[in-house]
Amino acid sequence: MKSKATLLGHPIHPMLIVFPLGLLPVASIFDIIYLSTHNGHWADVSYWLIAAGIIGALIAAVFGFVDWLGIPDGTRAKSIGLIHGVANFIVALLFIVSWFMRRPDPAAPSLLAIVLGWIGIVIAISELAFRPPGDRTTQRLDARVVRGQPC
Template sequence: MESKAKLLGHPIHPMLIVFPVGLLVTAVIFDVVRMLTGDVAFATVAFWCIAAGVIGGLVAAIFGLIDWLNIPAGTRAKTIGMWHGLGNVVVLALFAVSWLLRRGDPSLVPDTLAFVLALAAAVLSVVTSWLGGEMVSRLGVGVDRGAHLDAPSSLSGRPADSGRQRESGSAQPLREREATG
């Protein structure tokens, strides 16, 4: 099932989601480093990583929602997509609350609640990321119809299955063969 939100022939959601996931997980790592070293710079960077990660996650979610709305109802992909999206809403909410609790002085070690919320959100993001990977790798959500190892570049304007040959050696593109039977 092809993505409805694309940029230069590629789905936008997977392009964007790496940034918030990386920023938010890095924030938790920096919190731990701050606790171990006492270096206030790590707490300050964690604070801003959370802010940027939550904003980036909201932007990526827009494109994820567009793709999810186009998945056929009643499919496993629709159900997994729902859990992926709802889980990520919880991840962003937990990180947002953690960020709000830190606003008094971002250079301080986060209080226990702020740290536990961020840690729980980071752990949950592993689960939601796996669900996103399941949708793409296993269920083909966001993958061009007819995708294969020798597909032409998405910038070529040709469908993924153009030039794909049948085992019998037919040079007729797969979409044309399927249409003609």
């Protein structure tokens, strides 16, 4: 399978996943620091990291969905892509709910808002951890740079 959405021959989806992959876990770490220090600055920064992570996740999801539509039906790659998409939809939904719960006072989120984020992190890690080793890379499924395209 070759990625349907590319930029200069490179798949767009893998370029974009780094944003939620970095922003959302850091937000959850900042929530732990907030709980430990009771310094609202950490929670406030977490609020904005979650907002940016959600935006990044939604944009990445569009390109991931385009790629998934290009995978032939009935293949292992299609099944893996479906599980990946559903799991990450749930993760994004948990963070969206957490973000809305924080809106009234971003510097003092409820414990439930923080826990929802951590549940999202656990789901994201589980989705990756429980895949068979050969399924952890897109190259194994032949979703890589289109040959002959500029790097």
